[in-house]
Amino acid sequence: xxxxxxxxxxxxxxxxxxxxxxxxxxxxxxxxxxxxxxxxxxxxxxxxxxxxxxxxxxxxxxxxxxxxxxxxxxxxxxxxxxxxxxxxxxxxxxxxxxxxxxxxxxxxxxxxxxxxxxxxxxxxxxxxxxxxxxxxxxxxxxxxxxxxxxxxxxxxxxxxxxxxxxxxxxxxxxxxxxxxxxxxxxxxxxxxxxxxxxxxxxxxx
Amino acid sequence: xxxxxxxxxxxxxxxxxxxxxxxxxxxxxxxxxxxxxxxxxxxxxxxxxxxxxxxxxxxxxxxxxxxxxxxxxxxxxxxxxxxxxxxxxxxxxxxxxxxxxxxxx
Numbered sequence: 256x257x258x259x260x261x262x263x264x265x266x267x268x269x270x271x272x273x274x275x276x277x278x279x280x281x282x283x284x285x286x287x288x289x290x291x292x293x294x295x296x297x298x299x300x301x302x303x304x305x306x307x308x309x310x311x312x313x314x315x316x317x318x319x320x321x322x323x324x325x326x327x328x329x330x331x332x333x334x335x336x337x338x339x340x341x342x343x344x345x346x347x348x349x350x351x352x353x354x355x356x357x358x359x360x361x362x363x364x365x366x367x368x369x370x371x372x373x374x375x376x377x378x379x380x381x382x383x384x385x386x387x388x389x390x391x392x393x394x395x396x397x398x399x400x401x402x403x404x405x406x407x408x409x410x411x412x413x414x415x416x417x418x419x420x421x422x423x424x425x426x427x428x429x430x431x432x433x434x435x436x437x438x439x440x441x442x443x444x445x446x447x448x449x450x451x452x453x454x455x456x457x458x459x460x
Numbered sequence: 461x462x463x464x465x466x467x468x469x470x471x472x473x474x475x476x477x478x479x480x481x482x483x484x485x486x487x488x489x490x491x492x493x494x495x496x497x498x499x500x501x502x503x504x505x506x507x508x509x510x511x512x513x514x515x516x517x518x519x520x521x522x523x524x525x526x527x528x529x530x531x532x533x534x535x536x537x538x539x540x541x542x543x544x545x546x547x548x549x550x551x552x553x554x555x556x557x558x559x560x561x562x563x564x565x
Contacts, residue, residue, distance in 0.1 A: 319480060352482075353482045353483055354483075430483050430484070430485065431479075431480050431483055431484040431485075432484070432485075433484070433485045433486050434479055434484050434485065434486035434487045434489075434490050435486050435490075437477070437479075437484075438477065438479075438490060441475050441477040442507070442509050442510070442511055443509075444475050445474075445475045445508075445509040446509035446510075448475070449545075449546075450472075450473060450474055450475050450509075450546075451473060451474055451475070451506055451507065451508055451509065451514065451543055451545070452474065452475045452477055452506070452507050452508075452509070453470070453473075453474035453475070453476050453477065453504065453506050454477045454479065454490075454494075454504065454505050454506070454507060455476065455477065455478045455479065455502060455503075455504045456479050456481045456487060456491050456501055456502060456503045456504070456505075457478055457479070457480065457481060457501055457502040458480060458481050458482045458483075458501050458502075
């Protein structure tokens with residue numbers, strides 16, 4: 256939870272937020288993924304300014320005190336394509352509703368955004384994509400993982416979505432403090448300062 | 461620039477409390493205290509220091525969420541007018557203008 260006037264200011268003046276909406280539906284996918292989907296969409300923006308993408312994600316995550324997952328990969332890499340089904344598995348997709356901002360960075364044939372990756376402690380290598388970096392809400396690197404670590408115990412050629420879910424759970428931000436005392440503190444402050452409390456129920460998604 | 465203009469206006473009137481509905485323990489219970497039924501997100505309510513609701517973001521057409529069109533600006537203006545004790549009409553006009561400018565970006 257963020258108790259910040261600046262947060263509202265940013266939202267009010269810097270970004271036009273979408274209208275109120277219910278949480279997005281979660282897709283269902285098997286935990287063990289063996290085959291690539293037939294017509295993958297391009298998830299790595301090949302023309303984007305990746306540094307700016309990451310900086311924007313950090314700024315956005317800071318508002319909600321959540322974390323960022325950078326997915327370093329390429330659209331024509333088979334493992335990166337196969338990983339997209341992991342991303343859609345419930346135990347993974349739910350993390351991107353509440354706990355993480357996702358940034359997918361195109362590394363081409365290990366010839367794009369290489370220096371940017373290095374600046375986050377990542378040395379890109381053939382056969383090791385996708386690679387994942389978790390940042391905190393200030394942009395500090397918290398954890399790294401290669402997709403090789405997602406290999407299923409039963410089949411080394413398959414990804415295990417549960418392993419990705421566990422990785423994300425391990426490094427997600429702690430839950431905000433209980434609302435009760437925070438709300439009471441806001442009421443007390445409003446009484447002291449002759450103000451009212453503008454309560455804004457929101458969500459990172 | 462607009463942030464610098466608007467922040468002092470809202471701070472004149474309100475203590476802003478943003479709650480993560482999904483992650484903050486107790487947020488959903490607090491919302492229920494003020495909502496007759498689920499209104500979606502984001503949803504806003506202005507309360508007095510003793511916790512009584514003055515007005516909320518559910519307007520004639522439902523929850524406005526974050527105001528982004530004329531009818532939603534109008535309801536947000538209504539919210540501010542109902543709640544105001546320190547805000548001047550010019551302050552409210554400046555806030556609404558800021559919202560309209562943000563949605564055009």
